[in-house]
Amino acid sequence: MNKQKILIVGGGISGLVAGVYAQLAGFDAEIYEKNHVAGGECTGWDREGFHIDNCIHWLMGTTPGTELNKIWRTSGALGDDTKILTSDSMYISELNSDRLTLWKDIDRTEREMIALSPEDEVEIRKLIADCRKSEKVQIPAYKPSELLNFRDLFKMLITMGSALSIMKAYKGQDTTDLMNKFKHPLIRCMISDFCTKESLGYSFPMAYGNFTSGDGGIPQGGSKAMALRIQKKFEGLGGKMFTGISVDKIVLNDADRAIGITLSDGRLVHGDYIVCACDTDYTFGHLVDLNRMDPVLRDVYANRKAYPVYGMFQVAFSVDSDIDCLKGEYMIDSAPVRFADWVSERMMIKNFNYEPSFAPEGKQIIQVMLGLGEEGWDYWSALYKDKEAYRLRKMEIAGNIQSMIERRFPKYVGRLKILDVWTPMTYHRYCNAYKGYNQAYTITKYSAENPYPSPFVKGIDNIVLAGQWMSPPGGLPSAAIQGKFAIQRILRKCGRKVKFD
Numbered sequence: 135m136n137k138q139k140i141l142i143v144g145g146g147i148s149g150l151v152a153g154v155y156a157q158l159a160g161f162d163a164e165i166y167e168k169n170h171v172a173g174g175e176c177t178g179w180d181r182e183g184f185h186i187d188n189c190i191h192w193l194m195g196t197t198p199g200t201e202l203n204k205i206w207r208t209s210g211a212l213g214d215d216t217k218i219l220t221s222d223s224m225y226i227s228e229l230n231s232d233r234l235t236l237w238k239d240i241d242r243t244e245r246e247m248i249a250l251s252p253e254d255e256v257e258i259r260k261l262i263a264d265c266r267k268s269e270k271v272q273i274p275a276y277k278p279s280e281l282l283n284f285r286d287l288f289k290m291l292i293t294m295g296s297a298l299s300i301m302k303a304y305k306g307q308d309t310t311d312l313m314n315k316f317k318h319p320l321i322r323c324m325i326s327d328f329c330t331k332e333s334l335g336y337s338f339p340m341a342y343g344n345f346t347s348g349d350g351g352i353p354q355g356g357s358k359a360m361a362l363r364i365q366k367k368f369e370g371l372g373g374k375m376f377t378g379i380s381v382d383k384i385v386l387n388d389a390d391r392a393i394g395i396t397l398s399d400g401r402l403v404h405g406d407y408i409v410c411a412c413d414t415d416y417t418f419g420h421l422v423d424l425n426r427m428d429p430v431l432r433d434v435y436a437n438r439k440a441y442p443v444y445g446m447f448q449v450a451f452s453v454d455s456d457i458d459c460l461k462g463e464y465m466i467d468s469a470p471v472r473f474a475d476w477v478s479e480r481m482m483i484k485n486f487n488y489e490p491s492f493a494p495e496g497k498q499i500i501q502v503m504l505g506l507g508e509e510g511w512d513y514w515s516a517l518y519k520d521k522e523a524y525r526l527r528k529m530e531i532a533g534n535i536q537s538m539i540e541r542r543f544p545k546y547v548g549r550l551k552i553l554d555v556w557t558p559m560t561y562h563r564y565c566n567a568y569k570g571y572n573q574a575y576t577i578t579k580y581s582a583e584n585p586y587p588s589p590f591v592k593g594i595d596n597i598v599l600a601g602q603w604m605s606p607p608g609g610l611p612s613a614a615i616q617g618k619f620a621i622q623r624i625l626r627k628c629g630r631k632v633k634f635d
């Protein structure tokens with residue numbers, strides 16, 4: 135019997151993981167990726183002998199035994215020989231002359247926070263208690279919710295126990311409400327240094343709890359190497375990967391069934407099922423008609439206050455020295471380099487000394503991220519119409535950032551060189567990302583009670599959506615889980631049962 139063919143649009147982490155699970159389930163899978171390298175936003179590139187890593191600061195699911203870890207292992211993202219790099223701190227926040235570190239040793243963090251701000255002691259103890267409770271939280275990654283039977287639901291409720299209790303404790307609150315419980319400005323900053331102010335109130339305790347649980351390591355080799363491992367596994371299982379080719383449209387027959395895809399070179403490729411693992415902003419309006427979008431996504435795109443997206447201005451510097459002034463990820467005030475109201479007042483500086491192969495011997499690479507509001511997209515996409523003006527503005531801001539780093543860390547004076555500068559426009563051009571954001575929309579206290587979009591396309595039975603937008607606020611775990619779920623959904627449509635490990 136001929137195997138059924140699944141065509142996957144997009145070779146980011148979601149599409150790649152979908153490809154591996156499709157092959158494991160006995161389908162013939164083909165992935166079509168517009169770029170020449172697989173990985174989408176989970177990638178990296180080389181400049182002047184340095185490697186710029188674009189993505190993984192923190193990979194949830196590095197702890198063996200969790201459902202998410204099984205996906206990373208099954209897909210080949212983490213192999214037996216993949217070393218997981220860990221750090222003793224999540225990040226360091228600095229304001230004026232005060233400094234706080236989020237240590238892996240949560241008791242130490244608690245002590246240091248109380249020493250910094252004794253008047254916040256009650257709230258600090260409450261927050262740290264919630265972080266400890268969050269250490270037990272696991273992301274459900276076994277099956278899509280509509281496929282869970284009574285036994286699965288019962289098992290999930292047990293593993294979700296602590297998550298549900300944290301969510302209940304923060305019901306109706308966002309990160310701004312959490313920040314406002316503290317008097318000390320640095321504690322408030324430290325919370326929003328990781329979680330946007332509009333995100334739900336439990337985002338910070340959940341994230342820090344995940345880190346102190348020992349999860350959230352970085353696979354050695356970084357983002358691009360991880361994506362290429364999944365591609366290798368996919369191809370090793372017989373899957374076919376086509377890079378450097380964009381999918382233009384999904385072709386339907388008279389009965390509104392998808393029969394294949396057309397490619398940018400004009401070819402038509404036939405398939406039995408299509409998985410759209412690209413940004414939903416591209417899927418609806420390009421691959422399929424906009425009027426097939428489900429009501430949740432319509433609301434997301436229309437109601438910008440309830441579902442914000444953000445952006446980033448990033449610079450990579452080479453450092454002609456091995457002196458490490460940062461010791462990991464460092465958050466500082468960016469007031470001197472702010473160039474508009476919608477630029478965050480904080481910026482992150484990170485060095486990659488944990489990956490000696492990313493820089494020539496005796497040198498380092500450091501990268502800076504400046505968070506942008508949604509207007510950042512309007513600004514950079516408008517400026518991009520004049521390429522020279524865009525380039526000059528990027529270099530001007532990068533130069534200001536360099537001066538600021540040199541002022542804060544005088545040991546870097548005369549040793550920094552700009553390697554590359556990128557904006558939300560970069561992610562839009564490279565990945566077709568909505569407003570150039572690298573994650574999915576944020577769920578806020580103004581979002582609908584059910585803010586999750588349908589993974590199906592109205593009126594077309596054999597298209598399934600994957601990708602981080604199916605599971606906001608996105609990130610690598612969402613992308614991978616939705617890749618696996620897309621194949622489980624297709625199996626249900628075919629009436630087949632395949633149990634994955």
Ligand SMILES: Cc1cc2nc3c(=O)[nH]c(=O)nc-3n(C[C@H](O)[C@H](O)[C@H](O)COP(=O)(O)OP(=O)(O)OC[C@H]3O[C@@H](n4cnc5c(N)ncnc54)[C@H](O)[C@@H]3O)c2cc1C
Nearest residue numbers: 144146147148168174175191192381412572602609610613
């Ligand atoms: C700077 C940065 C730091 C990050 N840090 C972290 C982190 O520490 N931890 C974490 O969990 N996440 C992090 N993320 C987020 C993470 O990278 C994304 O959530 C994840 O990679 C999204 O995967 P995806 O497959 O859903 O989407 P994408 O990566 O966007 O993949 C979609 C793919 O579809 C392709 N495509 C689009 N249109 C077409 C078309 N018409 N035809 C063919 N192909 C098409 C795109 O080129 C792309 O490869 C970070 C992202 C960035 C940019």
